[in-house]
Amino acid sequence: MFALARHAVTGHRRWPLAWRSPTPRRRYQVVIVGGGGHGLATAYYLAKEHGISDVAVLEKGWLGGGNTGRNTTIVRSNYLLDANAHFYEHSLKLWEGLSQELNFNVMFSQRGVLNLAHSDPQIDAFLRRGNAMRLNGIDAEWLDRDAVARRLPLLDCSDRARFPVLGGLLQPRGGVARHDAVAWGFARAADARGVDIIQNCEVTGIRRDGNRVVGVDTSRGHIAADKIGIVVAGHSSRLAAMAGLRMPIESHVLQAMVTEPVKPVLDTVVTSGAAHMYISQTDKGEVLVGGDLDGYNSYAQRGNLPQIEHIVQAAISVFPFLSRLRLMRTWGGIMDMTMDGSPIIARTPLAGLYFNGGWCYGGFKATPGSGWCFAHTIARDQPHPLNAAYTLERFASGRLLDEKGAGATPGAH
Amino acid sequence: MLLIECPWCGARPHTEFSYGGDAVVRRPPDPQAVSLDEWLDYVYLRDNPMGPHLEWWHHVYGCRRWMRMRRDTLTHDVLEVTPVDHPTGQGS
Numbered sequence: 001m002f003a004l005a006r007h008a009v010t011g012h013r014r015w016p017l018a019w020r021s022p023t024p025r026r027r028y029q030v031v032i033v034g035g036g037g038h039g040l041a042t043a044y045y046l047a048k049e050h051g052i053s054d055v056a057v058l059e060k061g062w063l064g065g066g067n068t069g070r071n072t073t074i075v076r077s078n079y080l081l082d083a084n085a086h087f088y089e090h091s092l093k094l095w096e097g098l099s100q101e102l103n104f105n106v107m108f109s110q111r112g113v114l115n116l117a118h119s120d121p122q123i124d125a126f127l128r129r130g131n132a133m134r135l136n137g138i139d140a141e142w143l144d145r146d147a148v149a150r151r152l153p154l155l156d157c158s159d160r161a162r163f164p165v166l167g168g169l170l171q172p173r174g175g176v177a178r179h180d181a182v183a184w185g186f187a188r189a190a191d192a193r194g195v196d197i198i199q200n201c202e203v204t205g206i207r208r209d210g211n212r213v214v215g216v217d218t219s220r221g222h223i224a225a226d227k228i229g230i231v232v233a234g235h236s237s238r239l240a241a242m243a244g245l246r247m248p249i250e251s252h253v254l255q256a257m258v259t260e261p262v263k264p265v266l267d268t269v270v271t272s273g274a275a276h277m278y279i280s281q282t283d284k285g286e287v288l289v290g291g292d293l294d295g296y297n298s299y300a301q302r303g304n305l306p307q308i309e310h311i312v313q314a315a316i317s318v319f320p321f322l323s324r325l326r327l328m329r330t331w332g333g334i335m336d337m338t339m340d341g342s343p344i345i346a347r348t349p350l351a352g353l354y355f356n357g358g359w360c361y362g363g364f365k366a367t368p369g370s371g372w373c374f375a376h377t378i379a380r381d382q383p384h385p386l387n388a389a390y391t392l393e394r395f396a397s398g399r400l401l402d403e404k405g406a407g408a409t410p411g412a413h
Numbered sequence: 414m415l416l417i418e419c420p421w422c423g424a425r426p427h428t429e430f431s432y433g434g435d436a437v438v439r440r441p442p443d444p445q446a447v448s449l450d451e452w453l454d455y456v457y458l459r460d461n462p463m464g465p466h467l468e469w470w471h472h473v474y475g476c477r478r479w480m481r482m483r484r485d486t487l488t489h490d491v492l493e494v495t496p497v498d499h500p501t502g503q504g505s
Binding site for chain 1: 414415426427428431432434435449450453454456457458459460461462463466468484486487488489
């Protein structure tokens with residue numbers, strides 16, 4: 001408060017920097033490619049958990065300017081499969097202490113995540129997933145239709161609804177967080193431990209010496225490194241191709257949108273898989289709506305209008321009050337969709353090169369857990385048990401993590 | 414909105430089409446005769462280029478014919494549409 005008043009007098013020109021902007025050195029022990037939440041978290045945990053602070057984070061644009069700033073900020077761990085449940089629950093536990101850990105308010109709000117059930121088979125599937133969650137020590141509650149209606153007074157629970165509500169699976173500890181703050185908090189905390197964060201530095205090539213990587217070519221010159229971590233979300237395939245690797249990934253555009261801000265009307269994150277829609281209200285009051293992929297490969301960070309119309313129709317059919325609101329903004333982000341819908345945090349066939357990507361729709365909630373596991377994988381040159389299943393080799397060996405049971409398709413969550 | 418020049422129906426909005434994925438990968442003619450790596454390559458691995466991309470589209474709410482299309486994944490420009498007789502590309 002006093003600082004705000006003091007800096008107002010000087011026209012806000014003398015705020016101290018939250019992190020340095022160093023000139024890149026010619027050599028680092030570890031180079032992290034990608035300055036989003038996952039890359040910054042990786043650098044932070046490398047320094048904190050493994051004592052490796054000779055680290056550079058290279059970001060082609062600005063921190064958190066990619067998917068970190070484009071996601072719909074949902075945090076949850078409501079997974080069926082054991083490997084996913086354990087990993088995402090670890091991440092959720094890190095979220096619960098993250099503001100204290102980073103001394104930066106990431107505005108983590110555990111308002112609950114509710115999946116709506118619209119059919120009897122869906123009820124069976126949700127109960128099965130809820131039971132699996134509880135067996136893995138994760139909170140899950142089944143709400144019948146009346147309980148859902150009490151919790152969400154504006155939801156259309158009538159018999160005439162286009163998507164009749166039969167109940168819902170609630171994870172009370174799920175919620176939302178402030179996405180920019182996550183990037184800034186990890187950046188400041190990593191910088192304080194000696195990590196060099198270098199923005200406007202695009203990686204253009206990965207240098208190899210036989211079967212080992214030795215450094216990266218960047219728009220600011222060559223940087224040598226003992227170990228390189230790729231964590232670039234939608235551009236995963238392109239970075240991997242620089243090292244001669246072909247990935248089980250397609251890049252697709254996913255859109256989201258917000259309405260004009262209104263008074264508090266929705267205190268839970270609500271999803272409807274059947275309607276292809278999920279929704280929450282931001283702290284600013286905007287109603288935030290997302291849906292499914294546009295449906296074709298894209299690197300454009302913008303989508304098409306028919307998909308927006310589809311998502312808006314679904315949202316209005318579930319929450320009729322939305323029809324009175326105007327859309328204020330829409331945007332798109334590039335998802336690195338793996339062929340089984342689960343991520344990759346792993347070593348690669350090249351010594352010294354590590355890969356973190358394939359987060360599909362759901363990278364934001366994984367941010368602290370992903371950085372924590374990736375840091376372990378890089379520092380020890382072997383995965384932690386929590387990410388041991390997220391290998392590249394699983395596609396060849398058949399040990400897929402296919403939550404949806406949909407087979408080889410780059411469209412699953 | 415993409416405007417797709419269907420070889421049989423003319424320019425139509427993309428909402429009439431369904432996307433069939435990467436058209437560079439080809440199913441090995443004899444799955445029993447290929448190595449595990451070749452099968453992995455066909456089922457899972459993709460070039461995923463930023464720029465021109467060869468892909469399958471199906472005019473599902475139109476003539477229900479398949480076509481191969483070259484489209485830019487960065488600009489979404491439709492660059493070339495080629496008719497095919499069969500979704501595997503056989504006979505084209």
